[in-house]
Amino acid sequence: MSETFDEATTLKRRTFVAASTAAAGLPLLTSDRLPTSTTTPAPADRLSTVRLTVNGEQRTAQVDNRTSLLDLLREHLDLPGTKKGCDQGACGACTVLVDDRRVNACLTLAVMHQGARVTTIEGLARGEQLHPLQQAFIDHDGLQCGYCTPGQVMSGVACIAEGHTGSREEIREWMSGNLCRCGAYTNIVSAIEQTAKEA
């Protein structure tokens, strides 16, 4: 990721965050209020090579240390199925499994996952055969616009494996890290409930 690109996206996001969290009246950018800067590392020290297994395949990439696991998947490994919603841990769109545990790929650095085993939405189906939860999402109309769906499915797979599917309330609580903006919640809960019963 080039530096200019990073700066540009940061600024866009800031405007968004400021608008969405604080009400009115935030002062304009005043550079003297920025925190004191620390020494900048030499360019070579800012890069790392990451090796990991993604959906059963060994992958290697050289990344800027700032790269999140989410950006590694989407931009370096060409796996855009995992979605970027908020990029700050608040929506669950970026949920993947790391060593079988569900995590938010946006809040973790790619370089922290040397040697890890990552499963993304692209890795769930066996060839043409969908994962049972993917099929259940279709059966229950759990995907409306589809944007949050990859994260919901990955989180749902983990929720079932963890055994947090005793009731619809329990499913709701343990799926609450995933926000669906167009409101397919009821159908998503049904898809998870059915898949858990059949598992």
Place this chain on the structure above:
Amino acid sequence: MHPFAFSRVSTVTAALNAGARDGRYVAGGTTLVDLMRETVERPAHVVDINGLPYKDITVTRQGLHVGSLVRMSELAAHPEVRATYPVLSQALELSASAQLRNMASIGGNIMQRPRCPYFRDVHSACNRRDPGSGCDALRGDNRMQAILGTSTHCVATHPSDLAVALVALDAVIQVRGLDGTRSIPVQDFFLRPGDTPQSEHSLRPGELITSLTVPTGAHTRRSGYLKVRDRQSYEFALASAAVALDIRGGVVRGARVAVGGVGTVPWRLPRVEEALVGKRPGRRTWTDAAALAADGAVPLSENAFKVKLVERTVRRQLMTIGGQ
């Protein structure tokens, strides 16, 4: 995000040496990476400590011992912790989301920074981020801010739920630096803002949290956490209460009560505790004691509702834990 060098350490000495040279420790990254992206935090060197051996949970007759790198989800799900320290499991499982709890560590949780919107926005005035610049929350959006332990320099709440339970249970934090180890009672670990809001805790630069211990007692089994918030899940507390009671022979022998979402640090309520000890469990006792919950509160323009809310939260949790 500003550029940084990255290294992963596998020995404590390597970690402490890197820490002494201004390296910034990262465990789960769920606070640090977020704040680095907002450029609130700008470390030049990030040190991944996940290779260190602080990953054990041990339960003995004396108490609970938890490594700082244990994940929130692991500690919450530990069967003996669930049975003997329910307040800890509940505080953890009412925090963040399953995904975040799988990454976030116990050490990182108590070290998390405030969620004040002005602290997180580098274009706002914030004494905590930039000492002496002012505090935009004082006259701005302060509905979520603290009513206890505030100063004219900062009114942000401490956001950790776990820390509230730890304060109630008199936990002790073990730390290690280049000149050795020391233990800090959790009550002394968190610092009120006063006129130095940038100092949030008593960890010295480069020191590592290695573990924490929680003494056991008759009260730990009869304990629990209540969290009140704007939505039912995946949200920080408006008010919360950690309560642990020792009730024997129809009398409250010991009481531990701490509240969250209302204090600049996790807030213990000694006056409420005194009002409980020696009394018979029952509605009257709970109501009278809870009336002291907001003692000393200084509300802001938008958060006066927290005064009643914290009182009711404490009363409800006393009823739940102590019986009606």
